[in-house]
Amino acid sequence: MGAAVADDVFDFRPGAQVPLHGSAGQTAATYALASAAYRDAKVDDLLGANSEWHKSEVKKGIWSLAAPNLGEAFSRAVQGRLLGGARKPLIQSFGTEPQVVVEHCLAANRIRRQRDSWLTAVMALCGLAFLPGLIAWLLVFQVRRAISKHANKRTAALFTTLMVAVAAVAVILLVKLPLSGFWAWYLRAAVVAPVVGWLWARQICERTAQDMRDRWDSLLSGGGVGAKIPEAVPGSPGETAAEQLRQSLAKLTAEQQSNAVFYAGPKGILGMGTRWGSWQLAEELVPREAGAEIHPFRSWDVIRAIHDQLRLLERGPLHTGGFPTPSIKHWIVSPIGENANKVARPTGTDVEAFQVKNHEIQRICNEQQFGSGDRHYLGVQFTLWDGQLVITMLITVTVLHETLRIEITGHALGPVHSLFTTKPEPKTKEVAKPIKFWETVERKLPLIEPDEVVRLAVRAPFTWYPPLLDHIGGKLVLPEPFGLRHAWADKPWRHRFMADDALRTATPVLRVVHAAAIKVLEENGVNTEQFGTRSGVLSGLVQAPTPTKADVYDA
Structure with missing residues (x-):
């Protein structure tokens, strides 16, 4: 399906564009991911956040002094991957709003x-106007950076000697030179000018760093500072760049709402997390009365009845809270290889704006139950803990010969x-008081260290052409197939209450589906005695579920 289809539906509407974001209050996971755009930590820290199946990598550049930090690499990678002109299909980020994350990356x-x-x-x-001095100072910082990676007494002593030698040469150049006239004053300025520029650059970097940290803190504190991206609002019909960016954001939101997902073997359904449990009810279709016939019905008739009953899950006989309103949706699941690095979304006349149409959903549900092809699942999804936990229960109904099978699987995204x-x-240092020297006090330090000023100043001239900057300093390589949420999702089983929520969901959903x-x-003349017996057995077994890797078959 081309981008034009999504654009026709979501873009060319008069008036303001309202993003199709998730439910209100599901912001914790969204703002946590968005805060990465403003962080100033090392980019390698992001590698420790990789999930079990999806690994991001850092591609090193040719000059380590120009390497990006976490926020720079994350913002650049996410913006290019989600809004690039030739970008590949994305995996849905359940429990989050990808448009908000990418807007903060743009900001x-x-x-x-x-x-x-x-x-x-x-x-x-x-x-540049004093290039000899600039090269000399950059060489000093480059040597210092290289030595800091292999710190020991000998290298520290070597670096100290080098710094003393550079300082001595600088003093000689400032005081007495063998040259005279213009070149003598130029060489003196070449030593001093980079230092003056460093002091000036430090003030600029400090202001920006404070602004970035304020935004980072506001997002995680629940303030939700808005992302300012005026370049995404066309001021006139001729602003093609702004219009293209606006359409890319609209396409991102449309793809997030897609009802097509991908099953990648042991990795489970991408974006929903691995399958942790499975319960199957399979019995023979026998007429209720001897000699009678079963009234014809199809899998879709059973699915539609289950769908109607699942909508009542939030209702209960007691006023004790219970389930929030779930999201109930028909999913089309496409199989892909475990190590596939890309996906292909359904195309054709049966798809509109990344959505498989209802008549095609019914056809797949009734006909594609065996052999190759996509499969239909009815999903009931709970987004809990402000979007930090996504519980999905998938139901599929198949009829092969005279056997009807109802399968319920549980997926949990942590x-x-x-x-x-x-x-x-805040960066602080513990120092002794001037008079009461036996007492200490924390002194606030600048956010920007000397080496960081040099790094930012070196990268600045190359930012006009990001591909060149990526080649020189390196970049973050995102895992494929890429989705913002599942790439850095942790396991919910390490959090007791989250694990309890996931396990408790199975029993009521299973009972509603079976009923x-x-x-x-019964309405179609089927003897339900065996179905009822089997349902009772499963109802007893599911009361003490334990999470397993149900997608990893021990065979």
Whole structure:
């Protein structure tokens, strides 16, 4: 399906565009992922947040001094992957709003571009104009960076000696030179100008770093600071870049709402998490009365009855809270290889705006139950813990010869990794009081360290062409098939209450499904005695479920 189909439905509407975001209050996971765009940690920290099946990587550049930090690499990678002109299909991010995350990536990149414009001017005035001094100072910082990776007494002593030698040469150049006239003053300026530029650049970087940290803290505190991206709002019909960006955001939202998902073997259904439990009811279809015939019915008739009953899950005989309103949806599941690095969404006349149409859903449900092809599942999904836990129960009904099988599987997608939920901490140093020297006090340090100023100043002139910057400094390579949520999802079983919520969901869902199915069978003249017995056995077994890797068959 081409982008034009999604654009026709979601883009060219008069008036303001209202994003199709998830339910209100499901913001914790969204804001946690969005906060990564403003972080100033090392990019390698992100590798520790990889999930079991989906590994992001850091591609090193040719100059380590120009390497990106976590926020720069994350924002650049997510923006390119989700909004790129030739981007591949995405995996849905359940429990989150991908458009909000990518908007914050755009906002963070915009703040950095404004900072880099100033830094580029500083580099031109105080660096490139005095190139010999700039090269000398960059060499010192490069050596210092290399030595810091292999810190020991000998290398530390070597670096100290080098710094003393550079300082001595600098003093000689400032005081007395063998040259005279213009070149003598130029060489003196070449030593001093980069230092002046560094002080100027430090002030610029400190202001931006404080702004970034304020946004990072606000997102994790629930304030939800808005992402300012004026470049996504066309001011006139001729602004093609802004219009293209607006359409890309609309396409992202449309794809998030797609009812087509992908089953990748042991990795489970991508975006929903691995399958942790499975319960099957399979019995023979026998007429209720001897000599009579069963009234004809199809799998869709059973599914439709189950769908109607699942909508009443939030209702109960007691006023004790219970289930929130679930999302009940018909899913079309396509099989892909375990190690597939891309997916292909359904196309054709039966698909509109990434949505498989209802008549095609019914056809797949009734006819594609054996052999190759997509399969139909009815899903009931609970998004809990402000989006940090997504519980999905999938139901499928198949009829082969005279056997009707109802299969219920449980999927659980855990919270985003704790890396994304850590708030910024001020940089402080414990120092002794001037008079009461036996007492200490914490002194607030600048957010930007000397090496960081140099790194940002070096990267600034290359930001006008991001591919070149990626080649020089390196970049973050996202796991494929990529989805914002499942790439950095943790397991819910490590959180006691989240695990309890997932396990408790199975029993009531299973009973509602069985009751609805048996009612349809009774209405169509089927002897439901065996179905009822088997349902009772499963109802007893499911009361003490334990999570397993149901997609990893021990064979």
